[in-house]
Amino acid sequence: MSTLLLRRLSLSASLLVLAAWAWPGVAAATPAAPPAPAPTAAAPSATARWFNRDLVTFRASLYGNTPAMRARAAEGNLARIVDQPGHATVSTQNVPQGSVILADGQLVTVLTPADRDVLRNETPAQQRDRAVQRMQAALAAAEQARLPQRLLAGAAWTLLATCVAIAVLWALRGCARRMRRRVDAWVQRRVHKLRSPSARQLLFGLVTSARSLGRLIGWLVVLVLMEEWLRFVLGRFPYTQPWANAMAGWIGERLAGFGRATLQALPDLVSAALIFLAARVVVQAVRIVFEGVASGRFQFVGIDQPLAEPTRKIITVVIWLFALAMAYPYLPGAETDAFKGLSVFVGLMVSLGASSIIGQAASGFTLLYSRTMTVGDVVRIGDTEGVVQQIGLFTTRLRTPLGVEISFPNNVVLSGELRNYSRDPDGPGLWVETSLTIGYDAPWRQVHRLLKQAAADTDSVVAEPPPHVVQSELGDFAVTYTLRARVVDVAHRWQVRSALLAHIQDAFNAAGVQIMSPNYEADPASAKIVPKEHWDGRPPTINAP
Numbered sequence: 001m002s003t004l005l006l007r008r009l010s011l012s013a014s015l016l017v018l019a020a021w022a023w024p025g026v027a028a029a030t031p032a033a034p035p036a037p038a039p040t041a042a043a044p045s046a047t048a049r050w051f052n053r054d055l056v057t058f059r060a061s062l063y064g065n066t067p068a069m070r071a072r073a074a075e076g077n078l079a080r081i082v083d084q085p086g087h088a089t090v091s092t093q094n095v096p097q098g099s100v101i102l103a104d105g106q107l108v109t110v111l112t113p114a115d116r117d118v119l120r121n122e123t124p125a126q127q128r129d130r131a132v133q134r135m136q137a138a139l140a141a142a143e144q145a146r147l148p149q150r151l152l153a154g155a156a157w158t159l160l161a162t163c164v165a166i167a168v169l170w171a172l173r174g175c176a177r178r179m180r181r182r183v184d185a186w187v188q189r190r191v192h193k194l195r196s197p198s199a200r201q202l203l204f205g206l207v208t209s210a211r212s213l214g215r216l217i218g219w220l221v222v223l224v225l226m227e228e229w230l231r232f233v234l235g236r237f238p239y240t241q242p243w244a245n246a247m248a249g250w251i252g253e254r255l256a257g258f259g260r261a262t263l264q265a266l267p268d269l270v271s272a273a274l275i276f277l278a279a280r281v282v283v284q285a286v287r288i289v290f291e292g293v294a295s296g297r298f299q300f301v302g303i304d305q306p307l308a309e310p311t312r313k314i315i316t317v318v319i320w321l322f323a324l325a326m327a328y329p330y331l332p333g334a335e336t337d338a339f340k341g342l343s344v345f346v347g348l349m350v351s352l353g354a355s356s357i358i359g360q361a362a363s364g365f366t367l368l369y370s371r372t373m374t375v376g377d378v379v380r381i382g383d384t385e386g387v388v389q390q391i392g393l394f395t396t397r398l399r400t401p402l403g404v405e406i407s408f409p410n411n412v413v414l415s416g417e418l419r420n421y422s423r424d425p426d427g428p429g430l431w432v433e434t435s436l437t438i439g440y441d442a443p444w445r446q447v448h449r450l451l452k453q454a455a456a457d458t459d460s461v462v463a464e465p466p467p468h469v470v471q472s473e474l475g476d477f478a479v480t481y482t483l484r485a486r487v488v489d490v491a492h493r494w495q496v497r498s499a500l501l502a503h504i505q506d507a508f509n510a511a512g513v514q515i516m517s518p519n520y521e522a523d524p525a526s527a528k529i530v531p532k533e534h535w536d537g538r539p540p541t542i543n544a545p
Helices: 002-022 067-082 124-145 148-193 197-234 241-294 305-330 337-353 355-370 410-415 444-456 490-511
Strands: 046-050 053-058 090-095 098-103 106-111 378-381 384-391 395-399 405-409 418-420 430-439 468-474 478-487
Touching: 046 067, 053 067, 053 124, 067 098, 067 106, 067 124, 090 124, 098 124, 106 124, 124 148, 148 197, 197 241, 241 305, 305 355, 355 384, 355 395, 355 410, 378 395, 378 490, 384 405, 395 410, 405 410, 430 490, 444 468, 444 478, 444 490, 478 490
Parallel strands: none
Antiparallel strands: 046 053, 090 098, 098 106, 378 384, 378 418, 384 395, 395 405, 430 478, 468 478
C-alpha cells in the first residue's frame, strides 16, 4: 500500500512540473503550497485546432495564460507527441484545478470548470469526455495520414471516383442528346399537322421553355454529381475527412429543413389553394354572366353591351386581389421580415412609379362609364378629327379621314375639349356646316336659294330635316352665310363636305355671283367667276405671232 501511495505522489509531482513547463506563468509547486487561485474569464475564448479538427474550447485564463495561449500550447504538445514513435493513447487525470489530459502519458492540456459551456448546461465530465474523444480521433487520423498505403489507397479511390464521374457525365450527355433528337422529331411531326400559325407559335414557345427547363435540370444534376464526387474524394484522406463530414451534414440539414418546412406548410398551402380555387370559380361565373351581356341577350344591373367587357375586367381584378389578400397569411414566408420588406418595397415602387398609369386607367374608366363617346363615333379631340377605333384602359385611338391612326392618352382626352359629331338631338347623323362671304351687292335671298340648291344637288345630304342657311355676320365689306346640311353617313362626312363645296362653286358661278372669301380689299375690274363653258377647264391661250 505504501508503494501505491508513493507512485501517486510521484505522478502528481510530475504533472505539476509539466504544467510549469507548459505554461511559463506557473510557479514551481511544492506539497506545502496553498491552492491555486481561481481562474478568471476576462480574455475571449479560443479553440485548439489541430490536424484540421476542433479539439477543445478554452474560455478562461489559467495561471496568467489566456485562452489563446492555452490553445496554442495544446496544439504544440499534440504535434510534439505525434512526432514520437509509437501509438499515442489519450487519458485523463483529475487534479485540483480540473482535469489533466494526457497523450501517451505526456501532458496535453488542463481543463478547468470555467472552460465548460454554461449556456448549454455542460458539466465538467461532459467537457472532458468530448475533448478526449476528439483528441483520440485527431491522433488516429494523423497517424493514418503518415502511412503510405493509406495515401495510395486514397489516390486510387480518387482516380476510380473520377473515372466513374466522367462516365456518368458522358452517359447523361448522350441521353440528353438522344432525348433532344426525339423531341425535335416529335415537334416536326406535330408542326406539319397543325394548320393554325398561332398554334405553331405556341408549340414552338412551349418547346423552347421545355429546353430551357431541361438545361437547368441538367446543370443541377451535374452540380449534384460534382458535389458527391468532391465529398467522396475528401473523405478518402484523413486530413480532409472533416470537410467531407461538414458537406454531408450541411446537405443533410438543408434537405431535412426543406422536408420539415414542406410538411409544416402543406396545410397552409392547401388553404391558399382552396381560396384561389374559389376565386377562379367566381371569376368563371362572372365571365359567363358578362358574356351574355356583351352578346345582347340581357342587361345586368344597368350594364349594357359597351360596358360589359370593361366591367368584367374590373370585377375580375377585384376578385383576384381579394383572394390574394385572403390567401396572403397562408403563403410560406409571409410572416418573415424579408417578405414584409419586399411587400413594402413593391408597394412603394407602385405608388411612386405607377401614379401616371393609375391616372390613365382611371381616366379610361371615366370615359367608358360616362358614355362621352363610343367606338364608331366621329369626334374631334383638340385639332384632330376622326372615327373612334378603341377606348382602351390607357389610350384612345382615332382614325383620321386620311387613314392615319392616332392615339391619345386618356387623361389628355378627359382634360381637353372633346366634340362628338355623332351625338345629335335630331337623330342619327350630323350637321355639316360651311361658311362663305358674299358682297352686299348680291341679294341675300338669291344667296340662300343658291346654297340650298347646292345642298339639294349633293348626294348623301338628306331632305329631312331640310338644309338651311344662316346669316351669321354682317361684316365691313361682305355678309357671312353659313349653310347647315344634314348627313346620315357620318364616316364619309369629309367626302360629302367636299362634294357640297363643289356644288356651291358651280351654283354661284352659274348665277354670276362672286364669292369673296376669305378676304376683300377692293372691287375687281371684272367679276371673279368661271363661265359654265369653262367649268371643265379653260382652253389654252395661243399668242399671235
